[in-house]
Amino acid sequence: MSIDVKNISYTYMAKTPFECQALDQVSVTINKGEFVAIIGHTGSGKSTLAEHLNGLLHPTTGAVYVDGIDVNGKGADAKKARHQVGMVFQYPEHQLFAETVYEDIAFGPRNSGKDPDTVDAAVRSAMEFVNLDFATFAQRSPFALSGGQMRRVAIAGVVAMEPDYLIMDEPSAGLDPRSRNMIFAQLMTIFKKRKMAVILITHSMEEAALYADRLLVMSGGKLCIDGKTSDVFINDEKTLEKLAVDVPESFKLAEELQQQGLPLKGAILTEAQLVKAIAKAKGWSGC
Amino acid sequence: MLNDITLGQYYPGNSFLHKLDPRTKILATFFFMAAVFIAESALSYGILLAFVFIVAFMAKLPWKMLLKSIKPLWVIIILTLGIHIFTGQGEPLWQWKMFTVTREGIVLGVKMSLRLILLLLISSLLTFTTSPIVLTDGIESLLTPFKKIGVPAHELAMMMTIALRFIPTLLEETDRIMKAQSARGADFSSGNLIQRAKNMLPILIPLFISSFRRADELAMAMEARCYRGGKGRTRMHQLVYGSRDGVAACGMAVLILVLCILKWGGTLWAI
Structure with missing residues (x-):
C-alpha cells in the first residue's frame, strides 16, 4: 500500500513565453505508515509535487500510482484512488464555504458517496480529532470562528474523508505557537491511530525534525535528497546548505556547544534531545 | 483553463503603437468605433478591415493572440449572423418550413458580425499595446475636464486600476480554491445546469469572502499611506503628446474622412 511516483515532470504554461519547468524527473515511493516531510526553499517544486499525488495536476510525463491505480486515469477506480489521498492546502481556512461547521466538514465525505449515517460518524470523529466540541461548534458558522479554529475546521473537512494518505501544505503557517502545537499533537494522534501516511510540506526544520521519519529535499524541481530525517541533517549538512535549506536550531546549537568543548553525544535534532545530551555531558541527574 | 482570457492582457512590446500616448489611443479607438457605424458599403468595410490589419501589423503582435481575442464572443457573433440571416426582409432565396433566407438578410448578418469583430479587434489592440496602468492614466487625464x-475622474481611474490589478490575483485564488474543493471530491463538470450552478457555490463563497477581505486590507493599507483621493497628487510619469501622436491623429482623420465621403459623398457631389 503506497503512493508510487514514477518519473514525473511538469511544466507550467507549456508553449508560452511564461513556460516554467516545476518538476524534473521525480521518482519516489511513499508507504503507508510513514511520516514524510518535504522541504526545500520557495519555488523548489514541493507544492507542485504534492498536487500531483492526488491527481490535481497531470504530469507532463510520467505517472502517479496510488495503491497500484493510476490517479490520472478515468473511471471509478481512479476516482476512489484520488479520494484516498487527502490534501490540506496552505491557508485551508480560505476554502470554507458552508453555513455551518457541520455542513462544511460533511462536504468531502458526501462527495465520496457515503450514506448519511457514515457521513455523520465521520464528521463527529473528525471534529473530535481536531479537538472541536461537537455540541458547541457543529451548528455554528465557520466564519464566526477564530483563525486557529477555522483552520481546524478546514483540516477536519479533509480528515473526515478518512484518507489513507494525508498531505499537509504548511498547516502551521500564520498560527500562534499554541494552535500550532495543538494541530501537530492531533496530527500525530491520527497518524498513529489510523496507520496512514502523512506527507508534510514545511519550511520549519524544527517541525520536520520533530515529527518526520523521512525527509525529502527538493531543489529546482528535482528530488535531491531522500533519507531518514536524522541521517539527512547529520550527513548532508553541506548539501543542505548548498540547496539553501536550513538545519534545526537545536542541531546548530549542539554543534556550537561541541566546538566550545562540550562533549555532546548522539543525534541532536530536537530541543528534548539537546536538553538530554547537555544534561548527560554535564553529569546532571534527574533529567 | 483560466489562462485563456486575453481581453485586458498587455503584450509587452516596443512598436509605434506601444509608444503612442494612451490618450491618443483611447480617442482613436472611440473614433474608430464611431467610424464602424458610419460604414455602409462593402468598400468601406474593406477599408476598415484593412486599417485594423495595418495597425495590428504595426503593433507587431502575434496574429494568434489577436484571433484569440475574438474567441470569447464567437457565440454571439454566430448568433448575430444566424438571426439576421433567418429574419431578414426581402426576396426569399431559399425556404424550408418556417425558415426563410433572403439576400438582404445575409448581407445584414455579415455586416453586423463584421462590426462586432471590428469592435473586438480594435479594443483588443488598445489593451494589447497599452498596459492597464497607463490606460487608466490616460482615462483619468481625458476625464479631468469633466x-x-x-465627474469623479480620479476616483473612477483609481477604481479601474484596482479592479484591473486584482483580476490576476482573483484568477489565482479561484484556481486554488477549485483545487482545494476538488481535493475534497467536488465535481464541477457533471450534472445538469442547476446542479452545476449549485456545485459552483463552494468556489464562489470563499472567493467572495476573500475579495472582501482583500478590499478591507487594501483600504487599510491605502489609508496607512495617507491616501486622500486625487486632490494635489502629482504623478511620476507625466503624459506628454509627441509628434507620433500627431501622425496617428492624421491617420485617423484620413480614415474617417474617407468613410464620410464614401457615405455622403454621392449626395455632396450631386449638390
Whole structure:
C-alpha cells in the first residue's frame, strides 16, 4: 500500500513565453505508515509535487500510482484512488464555504458517496480529532470562528474523508505557537491511530525534525535528497546548505556547544534531545 | 483553463503603437468605433478591415493572440449572423418550413458580425499595446475636464486600476480554491445546469469572502499611506503628446474622412 511516483515532470504554461519547468524527473515511493516531510526553499517544486499525488495536476510525463491505480486515469477506480489521498492546502481556512461547521466538514465525505449515517460518524470523529466540541461548534458558522479554529475546521473537512494518505501544505503557517502545537499533537494522534501516511510540506526544520521519519529535499524541481530525517541533517549538512535549506536550531546549537568543548553525544535534532545530551555531558541527574 | 482570457492582457512590446500616448489611443479607438457605424458599403468595410490589419501589423503582435481575442464572443457573433440571416426582409432565396433566407438578410448578418469583430479587434489592440496602468492614466487625464460637471475622474481611474490589478490575483485564488474543493471530491463538470450552478457555490463563497477581505486590507493599507483621493497628487510619469501622436491623429482623420465621403459623398457631389 503506497503512493508510487514514477518519473514525473511538469511544466507550467507549456508553449508560452511564461513556460516554467516545476518538476524534473521525480521518482519516489511513499508507504503507508510513514511520516514524510518535504522541504526545500520557495519555488523548489514541493507544492507542485504534492498536487500531483492526488491527481490535481497531470504530469507532463510520467505517472502517479496510488495503491497500484493510476490517479490520472478515468473511471471509478481512479476516482476512489484520488479520494484516498487527502490534501490540506496552505491557508485551508480560505476554502470554507458552508453555513455551518457541520455542513462544511460533511462536504468531502458526501462527495465520496457515503450514506448519511457514515457521513455523520465521520464528521463527529473528525471534529473530535481536531479537538472541536461537537455540541458547541457543529451548528455554528465557520466564519464566526477564530483563525486557529477555522483552520481546524478546514483540516477536519479533509480528515473526515478518512484518507489513507494525508498531505499537509504548511498547516502551521500564520498560527500562534499554541494552535500550532495543538494541530501537530492531533496530527500525530491520527497518524498513529489510523496507520496512514502523512506527507508534510514545511519550511520549519524544527517541525520536520520533530515529527518526520523521512525527509525529502527538493531543489529546482528535482528530488535531491531522500533519507531518514536524522541521517539527512547529520550527513548532508553541506548539501543542505548548498540547496539553501536550513538545519534545526537545536542541531546548530549542539554543534556550537561541541566546538566550545562540550562533549555532546548522539543525534541532536530536537530541543528534548539537546536538553538530554547537555544534561548527560554535564553529569546532571534527574533529567 | 483560466489562462485563456486575453481581453485586458498587455503584450509587452516596443512598436509605434506601444509608444503612442494612451490618450491618443483611447480617442482613436472611440473614433474608430464611431467610424464602424458610419460604414455602409462593402468598400468601406474593406477599408476598415484593412486599417485594423495595418495597425495590428504595426503593433507587431502575434496574429494568434489577436484571433484569440475574438474567441470569447464567437457565440454571439454566430448568433448575430444566424438571426439576421433567418429574419431578414426581402426576396426569399431559399425556404424550408418556417425558415426563410433572403439576400438582404445575409448581407445584414455579415455586416453586423463584421462590426462586432471590428469592435473586438480594435479594443483588443488598445489593451494589447497599452498596459492597464497607463490606460487608466490616460482615462483619468481625458476625464479631468469633466470634473467641473461632477465627474469623479480620479476616483473612477483609481477604481479601474484596482479592479484591473486584482483580476490576476482573483484568477489565482479561484484556481486554488477549485483545487482545494476538488481535493475534497467536488465535481464541477457533471450534472445538469442547476446542479452545476449549485456545485459552483463552494468556489464562489470563499472567493467572495476573500475579495472582501482583500478590499478591507487594501483600504487599510491605502489609508496607512495617507491616501486622500486625487486632490494635489502629482504623478511620476507625466503624459506628454509627441509628434507620433500627431501622425496617428492624421491617420485617423484620413480614415474617417474617407468613410464620410464614401457615405455622403454621392449626395455632396450631386449638390
